Amino acid sequence: MRRGRLTPGAVRKWGFIASFLAAPLAIYIIFFVSPNLQALQLALTNSRGISPDFQYVGFENFTRLFGDEVFWAAVRHHGLILLVMPLVTIVIALFFSFLLNLGGGQRNGQLTGVWGSSFYKVVFFFPQVLAVVIVGVLFQAVLNPQKSGILNSVLGWFGVDPVGWLIKPDLALWTIIGVMVWQGVGFYVVLFSAGMAGVPKEIFEAAALDGANRFTLFFKITLPLVWNTVQVGWVYLGIAAFDAFALVQVLSIDRGGPDNATTVLPLEIFRQTFTYYRFGYASAMGVALVFLVLTFAALTLRVTRRERIEY
Amino acid sequence: MTITPRDITRRQLLARVGLTALVAGPFLSACATGGGGSQEAAPSAAAPSAGGASASANNPFNVKADAPLEVVIFKGGYSDEYATQSHEPLYKKAFPGATIKHQGIQTIGQTLTPRFAGGDVPDVVNNSGTDNLDGGALINAGQLLDLTPLFEAPSVDDPTKKVKDVIVPGTIESGLGGDPAKPYTLNYVYTAYGLWYDAKLFEKEGWTPPKTFDEFKTFAEAAKAKNIVPFGYAGKNASYYAYWMILISAAKIGGNKILLDIDNLADNAWNNDAVKQAAAAWAEIGKYMDPAYEGLIHTEVQTQQNQGKVAFYPSGSWLEAEQAKDTPEGFEYAMVPTPSVTAADQMPYEAIRAAAAEGFIVPSKAKNAAGGLEYLRQMLSKQGARDFTEKTKSLTVVIGATEGLTLSPGLTSVAAAQTAAGTNVVTFSSFEGWYKELETELRKQTNALMFGRISAEEFATKMQEAADKTKADESIIKQTRNV
The missing domain is CATH 3.40.190.10 (Periplasmic binding protein-like II)
Incomplete structure (x- = not known):
């Protein structure tokens, strides 16, 4: 039963490739593809997760989503986080990494970072080393609404009354975004630094010789050359903007409060699943979240596409 | 995640959707899954056991004096000394010929689920802790004994009073489950x-x-x-x-x-x-x-x-x-x-x-079910309750059982409040466990009210909206209570 293509050589070659792919592919299918498909299936049922009996209810869960004000509040929050958090993080990270790598002016004919930049590089990366929950717990103390809270006591020295960072409905989400930025910046400083290190120094030196000041150096030379890295960072951060679960869970009042002011989709999925036992509806939310993330990623990659600069 | 008395793991929640009460919020779940009709009527314990003596005030359940008794106690915050050093000796005092097999464990659910499936069950179970049995499921499967005979039986200390008259009002109701609702659980610890x-x-x-x-x-x-x-x-x-x-x-x-x-x-x-x-x-x-x-x-x-x-x-x-x-x-x-x-x-x-918590159940297929009921009756004696309070620093549902005990200042005031309240007991709220969506909304609106973002009028309106939404939602199983 031999087929023409299945020569011993081909078997060896494809067998070799398959043997390498089999394990990761199996893991990918078992732990990623199949749960996602199951979520899609569950989203069409009224499963409560504690009994094997459930009925298929068609798109009822999805129509329910449209009338769910908490769901829309969460979507709006993701929108705001998506607009603000990646932009602020990237701007700060670019600024820092420029300073750390090129902002110090010339020394021995080479562009260097500001004084002490190797120290700052390590310090900026600290938040990345901490688990998100630890960051949350840390900021519980920092943002404590009483006079004795770390941030509020610092403000107190300047005569500012204690601020309810997480208890004012108008302020709470911004505070959470702030923590996300604080936590994210370090990683992107390192990422962009690596991007800048990959650019040949001669380019910067040539520009400097031609009389480019730091602004020109940054906007005309550095930014275009690390644009690919920025684009990757943007997608990462955008996807992170659809998460925020752990920080909101740990930091917010009453998990997503006050008055739904900070709730996010993963938190609502968690609540629907483990508090209300609506596995079907939670899965529908999950499916909606997947589509939001995919749409965002596809859009970003399309919109930010630029010609790659070879060097 | 911050720890609150009611922060419990998913696993616990799954276990507790049934009927066991939580420490901080007893009765949350009296019969959350008890919607359907029970498949098997639980046998009545009042039926005299074969060859038993006739019922008397000292032995209202016709316990065979030499029948062995098996007790399983959750060995958690209260430990199990109250059982081994007080309740079991009390039972032995009443029935010196009986041998008692005691088991103090933490994984009540894992240990006992196979035994329920196999029909070889203990006579008394303290169904508590993280890994407890799903009470609602057991009720639906006809595995639990209706405890009505216990509450109707004469009490240990005063045979002219029934057991239901020597315990705090609301205790029996807190253990209701199934449809029609019957008391399947004795909640023993008193929380005010x-x-x-x-x-x-x-x-x-x-x-x-x-x-x-x-x-x-x-x-x-x-x-x-x-x-x-x-x-x-x-x-x-x-x-x-x-x-x-x-x-x-x-x-x-x-x-x-x-x-x-x-x-x-x-x-x-x-x-x-x-x-x-x-x-x-x-x-x-x-x-x-x-x-x-x-x-x-x-x-x-x-x-x-x-x-x-x-x-x-x-x-x-x-x-x-x-x-x-x-x-x-x-x-x-x-x-x-x-x-x-x-x-x-x-x-x-x-x-x-005030509410009762810490459930005790008697399996309907227990070999010595009558003995199980008698064990619970002994627990509800003043001696049994006093010993429990002494060992666990917690009050029981038995009225006046703390006489002569040196209580901590807080417990003393609770006991005093309990006495002063008498029958004026504010009932528990079942919706906390039945309708989690409504409860979540109430938490939210309570903060909004107490921190001045909404008025009492708006609070009522918003809660009514949430309640109406729950009522209109066909995917939520509705439950009712009369007491």
Whole structure:
């Protein structure tokens, strides 16, 4: 039963490739593809997760989503986080990494970072080393609404009354975004630094010789050359903007409060699943979240596409 | 995740969807899964066992004197010494010929589920802890014995009184399950809810706990003048402590019917004047709170009370034990009922919300089911209850069982409040466990009310909307209660 293509050589070659792919592919299918498909299936049922009996209810869960004000509040929050958090993080990270790598002016004919930049590089990366929950717990103390809270006591020295960072409905989400930025910046400083290190120094030196000041150096030379890295960072951060679960869970009042002011989709999925036992509806939310993330990623990659600069 | 008395893992939740009560919120789940009809009628324990002696006051269940008894106790916070050193000896005293097999374990569910499946079950089970049995499922499968005969039997200490008359009102109701509802669980530990304060601080300042909300406001001004927050709770994770107070006040104004209506999703239950008045009264007190409290967790506020910064804190009778490690010298916990709202309140000031927890069950297929009932009857004797309190520092549902015991100051005040309340007991709220969506909304709106973002009127309107939404939602299984 031999087929023409299945020569011993081909078997060896494809067998070799398959043997390498089999394990990761199996893991990918078992732990990623199949749960996602199951979520899609569950989203069409009224499963409560504690009994094997459930009925298929068609798109009822999805129509329910449209009338769910908490769901829309969460979507709006993701929108705001998506607009603000990646932009602020990237701007700060670019600024820092420029300073750390090129902002110090010339020394021995080479562009260097500001004084002490190797120290700052390590310090900026600290938040990345901490688990998100630890960051949350840390900021519980920092943002404590009483006079004795770390941030509020610092403000107190300047005569500012204690601020309810997480208890004012108008302020709470911004505070959470702030923590996300604080936590994210370090990683992107390192990422962009690596991007800048990959650019040949001669380019910067040539520009400097031609009389480019730091602004020109940054906007005309550095930014275009690390644009690919920025684009990757943007997608990462955008996807992170659809998460925020752990920080909101740990930091917010009453998990997503006050008055739904900070709730996010993963938190609502968690609540629907483990508090209300609506596995079907939670899965529908999950499916909606997947589509939001995919749409965002596809859009970003399309919109930010630029010609790659070879060097 | 911050730890609250009610923060429990998914696994626990799954286990508790059934009927076992939580420490901080008993009755949450009396019969959440008990919607369907039971498949098998539980056999009546009152039927005389073959060859047994005729029923008597000393042996109302016709226990065979030499029949072995198997007891399984959850060895958790209360340990199991109360069983091995008191309840089991009490049983042996009554039936010297019986041998008792005792098992003190933590994984009640894992250990006993296969035994239920195989039909080889113990005679008494203390169904508690993280890994407990799903009571609702057991009821539906006809695995639990209806405990009505126990409550109708003569009590150990006074044969002229039935068991149901020597225990705190509401205990039997707390163990109801199935459809039609029957008492399948004996909840043994007594939990009272009210306002907690430092008796020593009040003594020093010359304050007395307010009995009306007018007095409460006067007191609030006095406390404020001393830089003490008159009333505080933790909005971040324990807003339900505050809504308990609002619900208690509503029940005091309009009677327990208000709370039953809320549980039964009766039309306009939340729009009742009693609810609005209660919410308005508490919102007035909320104004004296530091707004920062909305961002604190329960342990932070409890610690502030220990530091003398908060006068009244709403909680249940576990508070003293919970804070034992942090309570400074010279701090003396005491509990008082919530103040009366109007002069026309249906329940007196002394009324407290009290509830029973820590479930005991008798499997219907137990070889010595009658002995199981008798064991529970012995537990409900004054001796059994007193020993339990001595060993666990917790009160039981047995009335007057603490006579002659030296109780901690907090427990003493709870016992005093219990005696003063008599039959004026504010009922528990089943919707907390039945309708989690509604409960979540109540937490949210309670914070909004107490921290001044909405009025009492809006509070009632929003809660009514949420209740109507729950009622209209066909995917939520509805439950009702009459008592």
